[in-house]
Amino acid sequence: MAEDCCRFQLISGDGVLNMELENFTRTTNLSQRGLSYAVVAIMGPQSGRKSTLLNKLFQTNFRMMDAEEGRSQTTQGIWIGKGIGIEPFTIAMNVEGSDSRERGQV
Template identity: 50%
Template sequence: MIETPAASLQLIDGDQQFANDLERYMRQEWNLWDCGYDYNVVAVLGSQSTGKSTLLNALFNTHFEMMDKMSRKQTTKGIWMSRSKGENLLVMDVEGTDGRERGEDQDFERKSALFSLVTSSVLIMNLWENMVGLYNGANMGLLRIVLEVNLKLFQTTKKDKTLLLFVIRDHTGDTPLENLSQTLKADLGKIWDGIPKPDNMKSKKITDFFDFAFTALPHKMLAKADFEEGVQKLRSWFYNKNDANYVFKVPYNKCVPAV
């Protein structure tokens, strides 16, 4: 059992260069070198400065660098990876979208989305409640990229489903989670319908490629106790195989060997 947060590795840096010491981390830092397919991967996607790293640290006992509240500048550059406490689970903290550092350059967004889809069983979509219903704020542009990349990937290789887990942050409770979920599903449906598809894919539905799950967390600072309680419940989705919402089901595992 890992009793302290595992070391983090910048797997892909801000210039899109792959780390050359992954083997050492898999062998020495994370002890996953000999586990074969017996592990899972989860990645978090979302806008810059929305608390993605904070969420991962709370859920998985990682220690990814978090945003400096005074400067509100980019902290996660590229893709960082760490191992979750007590589980054969690798966690990826992906550079946020909508950052001023990259501006309108979407090249890294497309590549990071592709990498996340190929390797991850679960993609956490992190967004604020007050952004649900908006296009940019709710990361609909990023989700369109995810859907487009997935469609192209599916044409060239056999691919299992991916779970998109939407974590709605700073939820006040005024709008029920079910209503927020329906809004997001409707927006996803519109995006899917608008994506050009080859003839052999035109009859496919978005649910042929993705499953969806939705949860909400209260404000971390203004409702600290409720936030921590919500994190505990959500953590069970990843750790407790008897939980009805357990996320690591067989159809989601990408079967990428650890070595």
């Protein structure tokens, strides 16, 4: 992954907003962009390869499921990551699976 790739858990698996968002905006220079940025989000079923797709398209570094370890929840809550080499400046949002077995929603 590119060195300047940055990911951050915006909302925990318990639904709590991470108040350290300012650190992410400072690290990525998002705060200097004004309104000149794009946001892309992906939603879908657990183990639907959402993280893999975002990592391939935007060169983010979201944690991905290892199929050899079995299918299980990888993403909890909502994560955001800075897209690399994309204009306009792009934030990718990786959302927890919509049918998470771990939450009893099979």
